[in-house]
Amino acid sequence: MNATGELATVTLRDPVFISDLHLTGNQPRTVRRFVRLVEELGSQGHELVILGDLFEYWAGDEEAAEGIGAVVTGTLRSFTQAGTPVYVMHGNRDMLLGDGFAQATGAVFLADPCRTELGGVATLLAHGDAYCTLDTLYQAFRRRARDPLWQRLFLRSPLALRRALMGQVRRRSEAGKKRMAAQIMDVTPEAIEQALRSAGVHRMIHGHTHRPDRHRLDLDGQDAERWVLPDWEFDAEPRRGGYLRVTGRELAMVDLAV
């Protein structure tokens, strides 16, 4: 939401939605699969919409200058230079993607959540972590990590220190997940309903939970649906990954791992 409390909107023509690729230097197959998808989509004229966690971590826009950061930003750059837009929402792993990344790629940031229209149906787009409301420890972390004042303080420290700190947070989060009940790490139905209601829409697309699915739900007596995007993994078994596309009025999930 912006300062006046209105939901941001984005106009999409023929989008493909992906999220949770968690790209990192030590998963070269996943990175290559991403590069290939971007090349295919570019030639077909699809807009690419990334709903968070494109990267496993992003410690600041210096990441765009080297390694996997340079490979991925270069790939997106050629995509946008060919005239097809790329939209990027921040995820919990890459919330420090900043103006430097936008300049290096030509991508446009999306607010989380934001509203669009797909096949004539108003749709809410989100990363999804905001709806995991049972995980209060995470929500406290999210609130601070997304605070612009805190981000400025953090970005002031040396890159190596930022990477180390973010690695610590990831390791702690992975360890925590093993102890936590599954439902705590999923979205809560009440939070989803509240988000749909306040946006005045009956469809939502999000990622984050790594539980790809199409959920149908009843929202105040009307049909509503929630699409959850898949996470990507092409370097270890089980291989998985895919995207959501819009064909006419229909949404369809495409599995890239088969």
Added chain:
Amino acid sequence: MTTVHLNTSMGSITLELDRERAPRTVENFLNHVRNGHYNNTLFHRVINGFMIQGGGFEPGMRQKPTTKPIQNEAANGLKNDKYTIAMARTSDPHSATAQFFINVADNEFLNFTAPNTQNWGYCVFGRVTGGTEVVDRIKAVATMRYGMHQDVPDQEVVIETAEVASE
């Protein structure tokens, strides 16, 4: 000279506001002082070495309703130096309402550098002219996580009253 007293549970802080360099921000702050918005609110976020933030929560960490956001006047040349006061906001540069913070260090990385989302910076609109020792005591309090919030003082630091001392 425009001065405001923040009478806190840890002592009184006197602020001198810069009406000339930050007219809209000062007017907005004074309005909140006059209508009693800051009475019985907390310094709810304390990060020693950085800043102390307040003006948006009542005791018990109850968030107060926000008002109309104001234009960011951070390009006014005032710097986020130690003991200056600036408006807090979301990532939208023009989203400040009532919450403010007092810098407890020279935070040059909060200054305006360019008129875009990432570089607009935080609008300084005054400075602490009395009670710097109160600010120093507040910045040193122990903090904890409280529900959704980090860096919350263990013992509440309350702004009991805020009053305009001179205009």
